[in-house]
Amino acid sequence: MSSDDAGRAVDYTEIPALSRLYLADSYVLDIIETAAQFVFRLDAVLTPQHPAYLPPPAGQRHCYARGELTFPDVVSIEWVARTNRRYTDADGDKDLGNIDILRLGEGVFTVEGDWGCVRIVAAQPIFELSG
Numbered sequence: 001m002s003s004d005d006a007g008r009a010v011d012y013t014e015i016p017a018l019s020r021l022y023l024a025d026s027y028v029l030d031i032i033e034t035a036a037q038f039v040f041r042l043d044a045v046l047t048p049q050h051p052a053y054l055p056p057p058a059g060q061r062h063c064y065a066r067g068e069l070t071f072p073d074v075v076s077i078e079w080v081a082r083t084n085r086r087y088t089d090a091d092g093d094k095d096l097g098n099i100d101i102l103r104l105g106e107g108v109f110t111v112e113g114d115w116g117c118v119r120i121v122a123a124q125p126i127f128e129l130s131g
Contacts, residue, residue, distance in 0.1 A: 020050035082116035
């Protein structure tokens with residue numbers, strides 16, 4: 001981030017490691033919180049710019065891939081709101097909903113979705129595909 005970013009909120013699409021994801025239609029499968037890191041296990045939507053992108057199967061809008069969105073080197077975690085509600089899709093798979101907002105402002109990552117709202121002070125997030 002440049003010094004110009006210091007006074008404004010930065011959307012996740014401006015974070016290089018996350019710029020090839022579309023989080024609004026990605027599904028949160030689990031949330032894992034430890035002293036060192038905060039992890040969202042995702043069924044993530046990959047954009048066509050992602051190196052692992054494949055055209056979606058017939059009847060689907062997006063290319064989905066399992067992966068982990070990790071905030072490493074956690075300094076602090078503050079839950080503003082939290083729910084354990086699970087949603088069931090047409091195939092019977094359960095998830096926690098989506099990530100509606102992920103932005104960085106004043107050194108704090110704010111992440112919001114159906115599962116709640118959390119503020120995380122940590123290093124830049126990374127996304128890695130599973131398996």
